[in-house]
Amino acid sequence: MTQPLLRIESLRVDFPTDDGVVHAVDGVDLEVFPGEIVAVVGESGSGKSVTAMSVLRLLREPPARVSADVLTFRDHDLRTLSPADLRALRGGPVGMIFQDPMTALNPVMTIGDQIAEAVLLHQAERDRRAARRRAVDLLGLVGVPDAAQRARQYPHEFSGGMRQRAMIAMAIANDPDLIIADEPTTALDVTIQAQVLELVRKAQRETGAATVLITHDLGVVAELADRVVVMYAGRVVETAGVEALFAQPRHPYTVGLLASLPRMDIDTDELNAIPGNPPNMIDPPSGCPFHPRCPLARERCVTERPGLREVAPGRRSACHYAEEVGT
């Protein structure tokens, strides 16, 4: 059996606030194997970004309190790695792509210098000219026209889509084994979204990197992902291969998510969204956090928290009644 590249077991992230402790991530398990594309989906607030940020310890701690039973990348224990070693992973073997490239780009440094810097940081030779050439090549690779000229420009001279390309160039600069992309296209307009997604796919092929793709777009999931992880209220509620998940979801929340997909074959402008709202993570519901919104809920769901369990080969669901879902 291949070993997972990334292993997360019982990840918890709390944020103490004036109103109480926000349990943003409440026991997440996640494994990512070499080369696979794992999509992470779930409504806003379900803990996707906080999970992604926890991997390389990018949350400010404090206020965040992060704990896990297992948190490893290859054989590195990310719980105990030094800040310097974590920085060496980021932009090296682990590439990060965020929703808002402006937070990741330095506004007072040219795009070319930033990419070259990323290259140099992970190179023993520290050959500045080679790094500059590589930066221009990378910009070309991610579809920035006139790469040599554009490399001399600053982030504010780039459009949103072009900035996102520059960030992708930086993420793949050192041939990563793992790319974590958090809603890489959400801030872009629709025509650019498709191009940037195509680029994420290309980056994945080019590097062979395992990719964790956080998205709320199920169309993207169907097109790109090998495997899907569904999150709700700071937990993983279902995980399955992409075809199996779309063919037969095994958690009522996934059923709701899929039903809210706009369908071309039905003439309606009404989205069949899940009734109700995601819970307040300061005081989440007892038992199964989805029970107040769940059509299958009964007494046991109010009192007993369902764990993630195998319901078919390669499929796990955190529902007491997974066997009844969709039947």
Ligand SMILES: Nc1ncnc2c1ncn2[C@@H]1O[C@H](COP(=O)(O)OP(=O)(O)O)[C@@H](O)[C@H]1O
């Ligand atoms: N710095 C913070 N302080 C307090 N609460 C936070 C902070 N960051 C995130 N949260 C809360 O954690 C929960 C999960 O957030 P997030 O991971 O960003 O969700 P998602 O990416 O799935 O939309 C949300 O309830 C959010 O309000």
Ligand SMILES: [Mg+2]
């Ligand atoms: Mg998010």
